[in-house]
Amino acid sequence: MREQLARDFERFGRELPHDFADYVREAYRVDLTARYLGHVIPHPIGKGSGQLSLNLEQLETDRAAGVAFVVLKTAIAEDAAGGRAMGAWAIHETRMRVDRRRAASGREGWTVTWKGRGWDRPFDEYLALVRAAADLTRSGELVAVPSIKYHLPRLGEAFRKPEYQYTTERLAEAWGSDPLPTEKDFSPTLAGDSLAEERDQILRWLREVPEQVRGASHHRVRLALKLMNARFDDAFQLQMLRASVGADTLVVFNRLWDPAAGVAYGGHDLSDRNLRVLEAARQANLQLPPLSGTGNICSGRHIVDYARLGCESVQLHTFFQLPLSEYPATQGSRPQRALHALVFDPKDGLIAGMLDLEASGDLERMGGELRFLDLPGSADVLPQRHEEHEESAS
Numbered sequence: 001m002r003e004q005l006a007r008d009f010e011r012f013g014r015e016l017p018h019d020f021a022d023y024v025r026e027a028y029r030v031d032l033t034a035r036y037l038g039h040v041i042p043h044p045i046g047k048g049s050g051q052l053s054l055n056l057e058q059l060e061t062d063r064a065a066g067v068a069f070v071v072l073k074t075a076i077a078e079d080a081a082g083g084r085a086m087g088a089w090a091i092h093e094t095r096m097r098v099d100r101r102r103a104a105s106g107r108e109g110w111t112v113t114w115k116g117r118g119w120d121r122p123f124d125e126y127l128a129l130v131r132a133a134a135d136l137t138r139s140g141e142l143v144a145v146p147s148i149k150y151h152l153p154r155l156g157e158a159f160r161k162p163e164y165q166y167t168t169e170r171l172a173e174a175w176g177s178d179p180l181p182t183e184k185d186f187s188p189t190l191a192g193d194s195l196a197e198e199r200d201q202i203l204r205w206l207r208e209v210p211e212q213v214r215g216a217s218h219h220r221v222r223l224a225l226k227l228m229n230a231r232f233d234d235a236f237q238l239q240m241l242r243a244s245v246g247a248d249t250l251v252v253f254n255r256l257w258d259p260a261a262g263v264a265y266g267g268h269d270l271s272d273r274n275l276r277v278l279e280a281a282r283q284a285n286l287q288l289p290p291l292s293g294t295g296n297i298c299s300g301r302h303i304v305d306y307a308r309l310g311c312e313s314v315q316l317h318t319f320f321q322l323p324l325s326e327y328p329a330t331q332g333s334r335p336q337r338a339l340h341a342l343v344f345d346p347k348d349g350l351i352a353g354m355l356d357l358e359a360s361g362d363l364e365r366m367g368g369e370l371r372f373l374d375l376p377g378s379a380d381v382l383p384q385r386h387e388e389h390e391e392s393a394s
Contacts, residue, residue: 048315065335069143101267109267164216172219210246226251271296278309300350307375
């Protein structure tokens with residue numbers, strides 16, 4: 001299998017098959033089936049909300065590449081008159097800068113910087129994108145779901161129900177008869193805002209937003225909360241998890257906030273903290289909704305690390321936009337090249353990571369297959385950071 005993986009890595013660097021998950025199951029007896037927000041998906045790798053998911057052309061590129069799911073750019077909730085309590089987040093900025101960032105541990109990773117925030121075009125244009133996303137989802141080729149920034153009140157302030165009602169109803173109508181899947185985005189820029197200075201205020205949001213969203217529509221809603229890294233300690237991140245049990249899925253966790261530079265950032269500091277908090281949640285035996293991991297996922301071994309701590313899928317953003325010279329593949333779109341590295345790299349890829357766990361006795365075949373969704377039950381201690389692999393991957 002190791003020799004075959006090396007051969008596949010070389011040949012798929014020229015052309016990655018769209019149905020690579022089927023190939024992996026047949027060739028390696030490795031089942032990559034994963035889950036995101038109630039959807040069964042062929043493998044765990046999706047694209048997080050941002051500048052890479054704001055038009056149909058990008059969705060078609062992801063579909064052709066074989067990305068499992070995509071979260072659309074975050075729209076700002078509004079009422080019937082167009083009023084938006086969170087309108088300050090509708091900032092237009094399309095230019096992104098990809099940079100190296102050295103972590104506190106000394107390891108170098110990647111981060112993407114841009115100062116835009118949410119969707120800044122008319123809401124009707126977003127609804128048109130949601131209709132296209134629903135069609136793609138029903139086709140079975142790509143799960144694509146909207147992301148919304150709803151009103152977040154201060155302590156003692158009421159939720160703006162007209163914004164929740166109008167936005168959720170319009171989204172549900174655009175989606176069609178199926179239950180509406182959507183993410184509520186607690187963005188990293190929110191962590192840097194004065195709104196997020198009160199711990200009790202944040203915990204109130206996490207407890208009450210799911211009820212507000214579900215109560216805003218006659219349609220059934222499946223809600224994911226994309227949790228931020230607050231400007232407090234790890235213990236507060238655990239409090240945030242405890243407060244978020246009303247969600248259908250938790251996306252853990254958004255980027256870190258740099259108050260000096262006024263921007264969010266990623267890199268190994270982000271994944272180190274995220275995995276540390278998830279390990280603490282595991283040790284505390286927190287009963288949580290299904291998890292989707294995010295944060296500095298730049299190799300298949302990072303996917304394994306997040307999965308072993310409970311994540312049924314992962315969301316990437318930065319790794320989908322590295323300079324082309326950073327991908328081992330020589331042909332294909334950036335999503336194709338990213339998937340090739342994440343899955344087939346014979347040293348750092350997802351298949352290699354699962355085969356290593358089999359060799360160490362930490363993952364067993366069921367019915368002759370290794371299954372990605374068995375990974376959450378395979379870790380009793382904090383996973384190795386694989387520093388020697390991360391250096392080569394970054």
